Amino acid sequence: MSDKDHKGSGKKALLTIGEMARLFHMNIRTLRYYNELGILKPEYVNPDTNYRYYSTNQFERLNTIKYLRALDVPLEKISNFFDEKDVNTMLSIFMEQRESVLKKQKQLAQIEKKITNRIEQIETALSASYGQVIVKYLPQREIVLLEKKFTLADDLELLIRDLSKEHCLDDAIFLGKVGVSVSQQDLIEGQFTHFSSIFVVVEAEDGFKDKDNVLSEGSYATVQYRGTHEDASPYYTLLLNYLKDSGFQIKGDSVEITIIDAGMTNDYNKFVTELQIPFQ
Incomplete structure (x- = not known):
């Protein structure tokens, strides 16, 4: 019997794989894949031509498969459903999938918050009045800290790797949140060439539980400028002169964070760093 005769015989005509794909708005490769997995085998395969045919049965x-795939149910679970086709099996699939969706929603909400934070941080840096002292009252910020003395001559990237390794940090949390500090004593003595620590600001959305230190809540004299850590010295002097002239006293180590750097742009002229010195 020819393919043509077989298609027209019987109570229900058979459809070629191409016709089936067009009818259900699918790719032929998908139907072939479903055949390989065993979740939708052709009704008839011509032994001479190996052509596949499907029926309305x-x-x-296929509608069930498409529906479950639209709910992002894995093919393995769909296959298991057909092996144990029962309303309780379907109910179990729905309940498991709902839990998966709720988990993804939580993850997406965290990602959205992190993106929003970065947008606000970058937009603020791009529109800042560079070189202008601004007093801010900043909330407590949780950090992961590596206390180690180093200078600009040291490779900061290696120190970041040390920090990451010591605390098993996800590298995805680093962008725009790595900071260094000059000790309070060095600030008082006007020495800005040595750092006392390197840290990462940890946000709630990072999901990191082993935070080991904080940047204290309080008043900070701050300044943003074009450049990186290598360009910080005159801006430290600017902040310290402001605090002295205003009758304020330094209350802790500095906070120095490069907000826009080589991780975001190749244009050095667009690099932005912020210095913060706590005072009372």
Whole structure:
């Protein structure tokens, strides 16, 4: 019997794989893949031509597959459902998938918050009045800290790797949140060439539980400028002169964070760093 005769015989005509794909708005490769997995085998395969044919009897099964895939149910679970086709099996799939969706929603909400934070940080840096002292009252910020003395001559990237390794940090949390500090004593003595620590600001959305230190809540004299850590010295002097002239006293180590650097742009002229010195 020819393919043509077989298609026209019997109570229900058969559809070629191409016709089936067009009818259900699918790719032929997908139907072939479903055949390989065993979740939707052709009704008839011509032994001479190896052409695959489907019948209307399979429409309900394919609709079920498409529905479950639209809910992002894995193919393995769909296959298991057909092995144990029962309303309780379907209910179990729905309940498991709902839990998966709720988990993804939580993850997406965290990602959205992190993106929003970065947008606000970058937009603020791009529109800042560079070189102008601004007093800010900043909330407590949780950090992961590596206390180690180093200078600008040291490789900061290696120190970041040390920090990451010591605390098993996800590298994805680093962008725009790595900071260094000059000790309070060095600030008082006007020495800005040595740092006392390197840290990462940890946000709630990072999901990191082993935070080991904080940047204290309080008043900070701050300044943003074009450049990186190598350009910080005159801006430290600017902040210290402001505090002295205003009758304020330094209350802790500095906070020095490069907000826009080589991780975001190749244009050095667009690099932005912020210095913060706590005072009372």
